[in-house]
Amino acid sequence: METNLTSNKSLLDWLDEKVELLKPSKIVWIDGSQEQIEALRAEACSTGELIKLNEELLPDCYLHRTAVNDVARVEDRTLICSRSEKDAGPTNHWMDPEKAYKMLYDIAAGSYEGRTMYIIPYSMGPVGSPFSKIGIEITDSIYVVLNMCIMTRVGKKVLDVLGDSNDWVRGMHCKCDIDAENRWICQFPEDNTIISVNSGYGGNVLLGKKCFALRIASYLGKNEGWQAEHMLILGLEKPNGETKYICAAFPSACGKTNLAMLIPPEGYKKKGYKVWCVGDDIAWIRKGPDGRLYAINPENGFFGVAPGTNEKSNPNALESTKKGTIFTNVAHNLDNNTVWWEGLDKNPPTNAVDWKGNPWNGAESEEKGAHPNSRFTAPAVNCPCISSEFENPQGVPISAIVFGGRRAKLTPLVYQSKDWNHGVFVGSIMGSETTAAATGAVGVVRRDPMAMLPFCGYNMGDYWKHWIEIGETLDPDKAPKIFNVNWFRKDDEGNFLWPGFGDNLRVLDWIIDRCEGDVDAQETAIGYLPYAKDINLEGLDMTEADLDKILDVDKDAWEEELKGVDELYAKFGDTLPKELADELAKVKADLEK
Numbered sequence: 001m002e003t004n005l006t007s008n009k010s011l012l013d014w015l016d017e018k019v020e021l022l023k024p025s026k027i028v029w030i031d032g033s034q035e036q037i038e039a040l041r042a043e044a045c046s047t048g049e050l051i052k053l054n055e056e057l058l059p060d061c062y063l064h065r066t067a068v069n070d071v072a073r074v075e076d077r078t079l080i081c082s083r084s085e086k087d088a089g090p091t092n093h094w095m096d097p098e099k100a101y102k103m104l105y106d107i108a109a110g111s112y113e114g115r116t117m118y119i120i121p122y123s124m125g126p127v128g129s130p131f132s133k134i135g136i137e138i139t140d141s142i143y144v145v146l147n148m149c150i151m152t153r154v155g156k157k158v159l160d161v162l163g164d165s166n167d168w169v170r171g172m173h174c175k176c177d178i179d180a181e182n183r184w185i186c187q188f189p190e191d192n193t194i195i196s197v198n199s200g201y202g203g204n205v206l207l208g209k210k211c212f213a214l215r216i217a218s219y220l221g222k223n224e225g226w227q228a229e230h231m232l233i234l235g236l237e238k239p240n241g242e243t244k245y246i247c248a249a250f251p252s253a254c255g256k257t258n259l260a261m262l263i264p265p266e267g268y269k270k271k272g273y274k275v276w277c278v279g280d281d282i283a284w285i286r287k288g289p290d291g292r293l294y295a296i297n298p299e300n301g302f303f304g305v306a307p308g309t310n311e312k313s314n315p316n317a318l319e320s321t322k323k324g325t326i327f328t329n330v331a332h333n334l335d336n337n338t339v340w341w342e343g344l345d346k347n348p349p350t351n352a353v354d355w356k357g358n359p360w361n362g363a364e365s366e367e368k369g370a371h372p373n374s375r376f377t378a379p380a381v382n383c384p385c386i387s388s389e390f391e392n393p394q395g396v397p398i399s400a401i402v403f404g405g406r407r408a409k410l411t412p413l414v415y416q417s418k419d420w421n422h423g424v425f426v427g428s429i430m431g432s433e434t435t436a437a438a439t440g441a442v443g444v445v446r447r448d449p450m451a452m453l454p455f456c457g458y459n460m461g462d463y464w465k466h467w468i469e470i471g472e473t474l475d476p477d478k479a480p481k482i483f484n485v486n487w488f489r490k491d492d493e494g495n496f497l498w499p500g501f502g503d504n505l506r507v508l509d510w511i512i513d514r515c516e517g518d519v520d521a522q523e524t525a526i527g528y529l530p531y532a533k534d535i536n537l538e539g540l541d542m543t544e545a546d547l548d549k550i551l552d553v554d555k556d557a558w559e560e561e562l563k564g565v566d567e568l569y570a571k572f573g574d575t576l577p578k579e580l581a582d583e584l585a586k587v588k589a590d591l592e593k
């Protein structure tokens with residue numbers, strides 16, 4: 001065994017067990033040094049696991065292709081293995097932990113033979129911050145190591161902070177044979193443990209991200225009095241230099257990265273508005289000494305959806321991918337050794353290789369060059385609008401929490417909840433059309449409470465209760481105000497009714513004005529809606545009458561929608577918090593008025 005980087009007994013004992021089980025031919029501790037990263041990149045290129053891209057155009061950037069059967073999260077094979085099935089709740093897939101360990105150990109046994117076991121010590125959150133948590137991931141994939149080195153803070157410094165503590169999340173990843181029939185992503189919240197087998201797709205194997213920072217962390221947060229949420233964090237700087245922070249939860253592939261890095265429309269830019277990105281996917285939130293809620297982004301990079309990212313939709317994300325980035329399942333332009341994806345520009349390469357590894361001519365082919373869920377893994381420091389508070393160990397104070405989904409009909413552009421508990425209700429009834437980020441049908445509406453459906457590590461009824469209890473500890477004047485947005489309303493011909501992207505700042509502007517008490521709103525059964533005159537349309541080819549079309553509350557359609565909520569709530573039985581049942585009854589009664 002290579003020299004240990006720590007003398008932590010709980011860790012060394014755990015590693016001994018895993019070596020015995022997995023039988024690696026070699027063991028490598030990831031120390032976080034640039035030399036080690038370089039050596040691993042070179043090794044991965046020599047085996048074809050990575051392709052080095054054009055050093056002048058894309059310095060330190062690489063391309064990777066996953067197996068064709070392994071391109072997204074697999075929700076039906078993602079299990080919460082709590083001792084009691086009820087603790088996983090009706091919206092998670094559950095397996096008895098004893099049975100799950102046996103199944104997984106049988107699959108994993110001997111699977112590192114002839115391979116190297118990499119030991120990755122990583123911190124979610126700035127190393128040593130009171131918000132942060134430590135994990136150890138073992139893996140037989142260099143791709144995983146190099147992605148973790150971008151997405152998290154990695155290396156010896158993490159072990160130094162860990163010291164002798166037993167408070168760390170155990171993560172075991174085994175590629176095995178990438179066999180879809182034996183693919184499992186298992187969380188054992190009561191054991192601080194994650195086991196992932198037979199996958200090489202980021203969301204299933206970068207264990208710091210969904211598995212730890214959401215599933216395990218949501219459970220830790222419930223027990224320790226804080227929250228782990230599927231939320232971006234952005235700072236909106238006003239012309240007077242003041243910055244207000246907003247957390248926003250949208251389901252996967254619904255534009256969190258775009259909103260987090262938004263470029264203000266011309267008129268706003270001229271006045272001095274700026275948007276600063278603290279995080280694009282995950283927020284850990286806890287009460288600060290002044291009684292307000294503070295959030296950190298536990299990640300250190302962006303694992304963003306490539307298709308649709310371009311100079312117009314998200315120049316900051318595009319810029320973030322220009323160095324030190326790993327691209328996964330995009331098209332490879334052989335003429336200049338760069339990458340391409342649908343929606344990057346109007347000039348697909350003609351001499352290229354598609355995401356499956358086949359020759360591809362973008363001018364002629366009917367097939368896509370990049371997979372719809374192809375990704376870039378980019379260091380956060382590359383982002384031109386990264387917030388000065390990104391590394392702040394105390395986090396940033398939150399003024400507003402925003403929920404949202406992808407809904408062609410029904411949900412207005414924006415509305416505000418009436419108070420905290422009503423806001424929790426608004427989050428709990430979120431529905432969104434499904435995307436390519438998970439396997440399964442795309443474009444069907446499903447209920448996705450707080451965008452946490454695939455990520456809540458325990459019973460969602462208890463999770464809602466936790467939200468309500470957090471609210472009870474907050475002085476209402478200091479609690480963030482809660483909103484819902486929908487950028488995706490369409491007319492009957494399928495055209496979007498709101499321009500989206502940078503123009504979403506117009507809605508954020510209204511949200512902050514509401515938080516400051518600077519603007520009135522109309523009270524409706526579902527919440528407070530803006531008056532059309534209060535959304536700034538300057539520079540847009542849109543009238544107040546156009547806006548009114550997406551600031552409506554259609555009573556019949558909402559009554560239909562609430563039937564879906566009845567069905568969702570009914571699944572929870574006695575774990576449904578009474579407060580939410582009351583909120584639902586109130587909205588129904590108000591719709592009748």
Ligand code: OXD
Nearest residue numbers: 203252253281303437
């Ligand atoms: C993601 C996801 O990768 O939500 O962030 O799937």
Ligand code: MN
Nearest residue numbers: 230251252281
């Ligand atoms: Mn996500």
